[in-house]
Structure formats: C-alpha cells, structure tokens
Amino acid sequence: MTKIAILGFGTVGSGVYEVLKMNKESIAKKLGKEIEVKYILDIRDFSDHPEAYLFTQDFNTILEDKEVEIVAEVIGGIHPAYNFTKAALLAGKHVVTSNKELVATMGTKLLKIAKDNNVNYMFEASVGGGIPIIAPLRGCLTGNEITRISGILNGTTNYILTKMFKDGESFEDALKAAQDLGYAERDPSSDILGRDAARKISILMSLVTGIQTDVDKIKTEGITSIDSCDVEVAGKMGCVIKLIARGYEKDGKVFASVSPSMLQKDHPLSNIQDVYNGIMVYGNAVDNVMFYGRGAGTLPTASAVVGDMIEIAKDPINQGIFWHEASEDAFIPFSEINDQYFVRIEKADKEKAALVFGELDFIDCQKSNDSYFISPEMSNGEFNSKIVSIPIIKKIRIEQE
Amino acid sequence: MTKIAILGFGTVGSGVYEVLKMNKESIAKKLGKEIEVKYILDIRDFSDHPEAYLFTQDFNTILEDKEVEIVAEVIGGIHPAYNFTKAALLAGKHVVTSNKELVATMGTKLLKIAKDNNVNYMFEASVGGGIPIIAPLRGCLTGNEITRISGILNGTTNYILTKMFKDGESFEDALKAAQDLGYAERDPSSDILGRDAARKISILMSLVTGIQTDVDKIKTEGITSIDSCDVEVAGKMGCVIKLIARGYEKDGKVFASVSPSMLQKDHPLSNIQDVYNGIMVYGNAVDNVMFYGRGAGTLPTASAVVGDMIEIAKDPINQGIFWHEASEDAFIPFSEINDQYFVRIEKADKEKAALVFGELDFIDCQKSNDSYFISPEMSNGEFNSKIVSIPIIKKIRIEQE
Numbered sequence: 001m002t003k004i005a006i007l008g009f010g011t012v013g014s015g016v017y018e019v020l021k022m023n024k025e026s027i028a029k030k031l032g033k034e035i036e037v038k039y040i041l042d043i044r045d046f047s048d049h050p051e052a053y054l055f056t057q058d059f060n061t062i063l064e065d066k067e068v069e070i071v072a073e074v075i076g077g078i079h080p081a082y083n084f085t086k087a088a089l090l091a092g093k094h095v096v097t098s099n100k101e102l103v104a105t106m107g108t109k110l111l112k113i114a115k116d117n118n119v120n121y122m123f124e125a126s127v128g129g130g131i132p133i134i135a136p137l138r139g140c141l142t143g144n145e146i147t148r149i150s151g152i153l154n155g156t157t158n159y160i161l162t163k164m165f166k167d168g169e170s171f172e173d174a175l176k177a178a179q180d181l182g183y184a185e186r187d188p189s190s191d192i193l194g195r196d197a198a199r200k201i202s203i204l205m206s207l208v209t210g211i212q213t214d215v216d217k218i219k220t221e222g223i224t225s226i227d228s229c230d231v232e233v234a235g236k237m238g239c240v241i242k243l244i245a246r247g248y249e250k251d252g253k254v255f256a257s258v259s260p261s262m263l264q265k266d267h268p269l270s271n272i273q274d275v276y277n278g279i280m281v282y283g284n285a286v287d288n289v290m291f292y293g294r295g296a297g298t299l300p301t302a303s304a305v306v307g308d309m310i311e312i313a314k315d316p317i318n319q320g321i322f323w324h325e326a327s328e329d330a331f332i333p334f335s336e337i338n339d340q341y342f343v344r345i346e347k348a349d350k351e352k353a354a355l356v357f358g359e360l361d362f363i364d365c366q367k368s369n370d371s372y373f374i375s376p377e378m379s380n381g382e383f384n385s386k387i388v389s390i391p392i393i394k395k396i397r398i399e400q401e
Numbered sequence: 402m403t404k405i406a407i408l409g410f411g412t413v414g415s416g417v418y419e420v421l422k423m424n425k426e427s428i429a430k431k432l433g434k435e436i437e438v439k440y441i442l443d444i445r446d447f448s449d450h451p452e453a454y455l456f457t458q459d460f461n462t463i464l465e466d467k468e469v470e471i472v473a474e475v476i477g478g479i480h481p482a483y484n485f486t487k488a489a490l491l492a493g494k495h496v497v498t499s500n501k502e503l504v505a506t507m508g509t510k511l512l513k514i515a516k517d518n519n520v521n522y523m524f525e526a527s528v529g530g531g532i533p534i535i536a537p538l539r540g541c542l543t544g545n546e547i548t549r550i551s552g553i554l555n556g557t558t559n560y561i562l563t564k565m566f567k568d569g570e571s572f573e574d575a576l577k578a579a580q581d582l583g584y585a586e587r588d589p590s591s592d593i594l595g596r597d598a599a600r601k602i603s604i605l606m607s608l609v610t611g612i613q614t615d616v617d618k619i620k621t622e623g624i625t626s627i628d629s630c631d632v633e634v635a636g637k638m639g640c641v642i643k644l645i646a647r648g649y650e651k652d653g654k655v656f657a658s659v660s661p662s663m664l665q666k667d668h669p670l671s672n673i674q675d676v677y678n679g680i681m682v683y684g685n686a687v688d689n690v691m692f693y694g695r696g697a698g699t700l701p702t703a704s705a706v707v708g709d710m711i712e713i714a715k716d717p718i719n720q721g722i723f724w725h726e727a728s729e730d731a732f733i734p735f736s737e738i739n740d741q742y743f744v745r746i747e748k749a750d751k752e753k754a755a756l757v758f759g760e761l762d763f764i765d766c767q768k769s770n771d772s773y774f775i776s777p778e779m780s781n782g783e784f785n786s787k788i789v790s791i792p793i794i795k796k797i798r799i800e801q802e
Contacts, residue, residue: 019545020544022685022686023544023546023685026546027543027544029611030539030543031543032721130684130688130690131687132533132537132540132541134541135536135537135540135541136533138431139533139536139540139708139712140525140533140535140704140705140708140709140712141704142431142432142708142711142712143421143424143428143703143704143705143706143707143708143710143711144420144424144704145424145427266672268672268693271667271669271672273667283531284423284424284700285416285423285424285700285703285707286694286695286700286704287694287695287698287701288694289531289532289533289692289693289694289695290691290692290693290694291690291691291692292669292690292691292692292693293687293688293689293690294687294689294690297688299685299686300686300688302544302686303542303545303684303686303687304541304687306544306686307540307541307543307544310543311543314721315716315718317716320433320715
C-alpha cells in the first residue's frame with residue numbers, strides 16, 4: 001500500500017481522486033499494491049463530501065505523517081505551491097505535479113532538492129495534459145540526441161485558431177466561444193499571449209538539454225494579431241496557422257520561441273484540431289515522432305499525475321531528472337536562427353519588397369488592401385536588416401517539416 | 402559500464418551498433434555510465450569491419466561471458482532467436498528485441514523465464530519501430546484502463562494505400578514502387594495479407610490486457626482486394642482506406658482484428674502518410690492519445706532497442722512485464738462485435754440491399770458496374786445473417802472515432 005496526499009481539490013485534484021477511485025482495482029493489479037488517498041488539502045469546506053474525513057486545511061498534518069510517501073501538488077501557481085513542494089521533498093516525500101508555472105520557474109531548485117533527498121519531483125502532467133511526453137523523453141528516446149521539438153502545447157489557442165480556419169470566425173468570437181465552453185479563462189491572456197505555451201516549451205527544453213531554459217529567454221508571441229485576412233490567404237496557399245512552441249539544441253546551446261506559425265496541410269501538426277495538443281520530437285536516431293491527445297481537462301491531466309505516482313510507487317528511488325542553471329552564453333541569439341516568413345504588406349509596397357528580396361510571388365487578400373509573400377530562408381538578423389526599408393504589417397513564421 | 406552483445410548484424414543490428422556509437426557521449430551523460438558493445442554475433446564474415454574483433458560466430462562465447470549484462474536479439478524469426486533468448490535469460494542476462502514474430506508467438510514463455518530469473522525481456526522496437534508505445538502503455542498510462550487500441554502498424558501497406566489514394570496508382574504499381582524503394586520485401590505477403598500488423602496488435606493487446614492474444618485468434622484481412630473503385634468512391638465520401646489493427650477489452654475479454662478500414666478525413670489516423678505508423682490508445686481517464694512516427698527503418702528501430710537497453714542499465718530489476726495464457730472463453734466472438742460497413746454490390750442489386758437494410762444512400766462507381774452503401778451499425782452476427790440474400794462483392798469496415 002502506498003499512501004498519498006492531494007494538495008488542492010480543484011479541477012486536477014478532484015480528477016486525481018476520481019482516477020484513483022475509478023481504476024483502483026486495475027492499478028492495484030498492475031502495480032501489485034494499492035494506492036490510497038490519505039489526505040486532501042483544501043482551504044474550502046468539503047464536509048458534505050462522501051469521504052469528508054480525508055480533507056484537511058493544515059498542510060503540516062500531511063508533512064508530519066510519515067505514512068504519506070507521495071504528495072500530488074495540483075494547486076497551481078507559485079505560492080503556496082513552492083513552499084509546500086519544497087517542504088515535502090525535504091521531508092523525504094516524492095512530489096508529482098501538473099503545475100507548469102512552478103516547474104518552469106522553480107524546477108531547477110526543486111529537482112536539486114529532490115535529488116539531494118533521494119526522492120522524485122515529477123511533472124508529466126505539466127506539459128500536454130495526459131499525453132505521455134516527459135516519460136518518453138527521459139525513457140525510450142534517451143538513446144537519441146534530441147535536436148528539435150515543435151508542438152501545439154496550448155489547447156485554448158488551438159481551439160480559437162481551429163474555429164477561425166474551419167468556421168471563418170473572428171478571433172474575438174472564437175475566444176468568446178472558448179470562454180463559454182470553459183476552454184479559456186475569463187482572463188485569457190496567459191493562453192492567447194503565448195505564455196502558457198512558453199512555460200511548457202521551457203520545461204521540455206530544460207529536460208532534453210539539461211540547461212534551464214527560462215521563460216524569459218523564450219521569444220514569445222501570441223495569436224491576438226491573427227485576423228481574417230491572414231486566415232484567407234494562408235488557406236489559399238494550402239496552409240493553416242497554429243501557435244507553435246519550438247526549441248532547438250545545437251552545439252550545446254539552446255533556442256526556443258513561441259509564435260503563430262504557418263504549416264502546410266500535410267504537416268503532421270496541421271491536422272491537430274480543437275483543444276488537442278500535438279508534440280513533434282526530432283531525435284537523431286528515431287527521426288521524428290509525434291505525441292497527440294487532450295492537452296488539458298480533469299481526467300486526462302489526472303491520468304498523467306497518477307501515472308507519475310505509479311512509477312514512483314513501483315520504484316521509489318530518484319529517477320535522475322535534473323537540469324542546471326544556464327550559463328550566460330547558453331542561448332543561441334534569435335538573430336542567428338534561420339527562418340522563413342509569410343509577410344504581409346500593403347499592395348502599394350510590392351515593389352519595395354521585390355527590390356529587397358528579388359523575385360517574389362504575391363498573393364492578395366480579397367478583404368483588404370494587403371498582399372502577402374513568402375520570404376527566402378535566411379537568418380533573422382539578415383531578415384530584420386532587410387525589412388527596415390519595407391513597411392511590413394506583420395510576419396508569420398513558416399514551420400518547416 | 403554496462404556491456405552488451407548484439408545478436409545479428411542485419412538492418413536493425415547494425416543500427417543498434419551505430420546508435421550506440423553515434424550517441425555514446427550523450428547516452429553516458431544521461432545514464433551516468435557507458436554502454437559498451439562487447440560482442441556482435443553473426444555467421445557472416447565481417448573481418449574487414451573496423452571493429453572486426455567484436456564479431457563472433459559462437460553464441461556460447463556470449464552466453465558464458467559473465468560481463469555481458471544485456472543481449473539485443475535482432476535476428477528476427479523464431480529459430481534460432483528463441484533458443485538464444487531463452488538461454489540468455491536463463492543465464493541471468495536481460496534481452497531486448499525488435500523481433501515481433503518471436504514476442505507474438507513465444508512472449509508468454511519468455512516473459513515467464515525473465516520473471517523467474519529476475520531479468521527483463523523488453524520489446525519496445527517490436528511495435529511501431531522507434532515510436533514509444535510499449536513504455537507509455539506500461540508506464541505513464543498505467544493509471545488508465547485501456548479499453549481500445551486502433552493503429553496503422555504496418556508501414557508497407559500504408560505506403561501502398563497512400564500511393565493509391567494520393568496518386569491514383571493501382572495496387573500492383575504501388576506494391577512495385579514499395580519494393581523498388583526497399584519498403585516491401587520480395588515476398589510481401591506478410592505485410593499485404595495483414596500478418597505483420599496482426600503480430601503487432603497481438604503484442605499490444607497481450608500487454609494491456611495481460612491475456613495472451615494469439616495471432617491465430619486475430620481476424621486478419623489484408624489489402625490485396627482494394628481496387629481503384631474502392632479508392633474512387635471512398636474519396637468521394639471524404640474518406641481514406643487504411644489497414645487498421647484494432648483491439649478491445651470488455652469485461653475482461655479481448656477482441657482483435659486487422660482489416661482495411663474506411664476513415665473520415667478528420668480522423669487522426671487518416672492523415673498518417675507513406676511508411677509512417679500511428680497508434681491511437683483509448684484510456685478511461687486520458688481519453689484518446691496518439692503516437693506517430695517511423696514504424697520501421699534501421700535507426701528508428703535501433704533507437705527503441707537502445708532505449709530499452711538504457712532503461713535496463715538504469716535499473717536492472719524485473720520490470721513486471723507479463724501476460725498469461727488465455728483461457729478458452731477469453732475472446733469475444735466476432736459475431737458479437739458491433740461494426741458498420743462500406744458495402745460494395747452490383748448496381749443491379751440495389752433493390753435487394755434496400756429490402757434488407759431499409760432506406761440506403763447509394764454511391765455509384767464510375768469505373769465499374771458497382772455501387773456502394775453504408776450499412777447501419779449492428780453486430781457482425783446480425784450483419785452476416787442479413788447479407789446472405791444480397792450478393793455483396795466486398796465490405797470494408799468503417800473505423801469509428
């Protein structure tokens with residue numbers, strides 16, 4: 001019997017409780033022992049819950065109970081999640097979490113504490129909801145050098161972009177629909193400005209490179225500027241626009257960004273619809289593999305939290321998940337990264353663009369006075385120096401296969 | 402340092418050697434120790450190989466060397482792979498393999514021997530090449546009850562069907578192209594008759610249910626009967642045809658089949674092109690997740706073999722992978738499985754079909770005298786009793802989301 005505590009009985013916490021209850025027998029059969037919830041920490045009143053005796057408002061009860069081997073931190077945010085996690089690890093308890101904000105900002109410290117105390121800090125649920133991605137990266141794909149990750153890591157923005165492309169909705173209407181369905185929060189800024197996706201690519205790149213890839217090192221652009229002209233012309237070109245988080249490792253250095261990106265319709269990520277997530281991983285042996293599924297939601301996310309618990313219960317030693325603080329020169333400057341762009345200008349500026357880039361195919365937007373072209377591939381430094389003489393309206397990165 | 406031996410220096414074996422060489426440093430860094438190839442067993446002459454001293458033709462040299470902890474059996478087929486694997490496990494060596502035929506037919510016995518000797522028999526590479534699928538099923542997804550698996554598990558047939566749908570090629574021409582590119586063997590029967598896919602779904606279902614799902618219990622149909630009329634009409638309906646291997650578990654009983662299947666174009670598996678594989682897994686918490694990548698090839702398959710090695714080197718205890726022989730009533734009869742079909746008849750038989758099934762929408766083929774309709778969902782038993790009075794030409798199962 002492995003006894004656990006759940007910190008926070010919100011969306012994910014209640015899911016963890018439900019999954020452990022629903023699959024109690026099958027988990028016990030596969031694991032060879034039961035996983036039992038001993039405490040649920042929540043400051044709210046759950047005295048009418050069928051198992052009200054599990055609830056406590058005092059974290060110390062959990063901390064001081066030697067029987068509790070694993071703590072699921074599913075509160076979210078930095079405080080009090082950080083202090084609880086740190087205290088639990090120091091007390092020799094394993095911590096599993098879905099808290100991407102905490103892992104992205106304090107992961108380095110918490111992993112060090114976990115290592116020093118020979119326990120685990122695990123976070124499969126922090127990226128891609130229930131999709132297995134952390135475990136494959138540190139498990140079956142470890143024979144590879146992972147050179148690139150590209151993914152749709154935020155379900156809310158993918159839902160909005162899907163509505164814009166499939167149903168011709170405006171950004172505002174699609175956002176409203178996402179909010180009505182509970183996919184987007186009342187303050188949707190963390191999703192639509194790309195910060196949520198940045199936290200997730202930060203975690204993935206830190207994990208595969210061993211270098212802490214701080215969110216503030218990630219060039220982050222959201223989807224708020226995408227409009228019906230972009231949708232129209234991208235569609236004409238047989239493409240869709242997705243919010244892509246990408247990361248590279250080259251010669252021991254890291255680059256990561258989040259940006260709306262244009263994908264050909266035969267790109268495996270182009271077909272990821274609605275709130276689904278998809279993550280492409282490029283390894284030097286396996287070539288490319290993709291992981292797809294529900295990137296959020298109560299039970300999918302809980303599935304990942306419980307998966308981590310089972311792995312720890314099976315083998316409660318430190319699994320060696322670890323990354324280091326980054327040195328000052330650990331990051332590749334954006335100016336050195338090669339890209340290609342889908343560039344929007346006013347029709348009147350076509351000649352200026354052709355003067356700078358040479359021969360270009362322009363596609364006009366029917367709905368506005370604007371036109372689009374695809375820039376040749378070059379470093380962002382070179383691109384930015386070239387476009388100073390063209391009044392460009394916007395540029396959308398083109399995702400390569 | 403973990404010392405290993407490679408049995409068989411063919412496509413996969415040479416890939417394992419190459420991956421271990423190419424990623425020697427990064428593997429050592431992640432694992433904390435080196436993996437070193439001590440022997441390569443092959444009956445052919447490799448005396449001009451740069452590391453010719455690694456080669457041996459005598460399996461006993463490997464078996465008797467206590468330093469060899471892990472053996473990669475990448476010979477394929479049953480003999481001598483079975484005897485070598487058994488002997489290695491009995492000698493306390495872990496065995497990792499890409500040999501789907503051996504795992505599908507002798508897995509139960511070999512897993513028992515591995516367990517009794519506290520070593521591992523691991524086979525990530527036997528399904529989906531380099532795609533992580535076995536590890537997620539027994540790792541991060543263990544919190545779920547897996548109720549269904551549906552996948553494109555054979556790259557050769559997927560390549561052929563892609564050519565037929567995208568380029569309008571005939572089955573024969575597409576097969577020829579696959580052979581010219583080395584995707585299909587000179588005797589392609591194991592692929593095109595569905596046997597290869599049956600072995601793989603056999604392994605997946607045995608793993609998730611714990612019940613040995615023998616290949617001869619799997620209703621298996623290949624793609625040889627698919628012709629240009631089927632392609633034309635499926636296309637008109639916004640669908641593609643894929644060779645789908647599927648398995649269900651219900652109330653502790655198992656069903657699995659392999660058959661050409663019709664998929665709507667927004668089905669996640671419909672967009673899997675060429676030699677790629679895709680595997681959808683349905684869990685009761687995670688809902689559906691999909692794994693995608695190269696299902697074959699030297700380095701992708703080797704990536705999975707090496708991944709298993711690293712996992713064992715990290716933690717060389719028995720991982721508890723196990724399934725049992727099936728009882729007589731372990732399988733759900735085909736007649737009890739509900740399906741829907743894309744049915745082909747002669748145009749002259751439309752009235753007979755409507756008499757049996759009620760109102761039907763028919764779609765005629767331009768290239769022949771035939772017509773198609775979609776049958777209502779019902780058990781296969783009921784369907785088969787209904788069609789006795791209709792001279793149907795063929796039926797293609799419709800894959801549900």
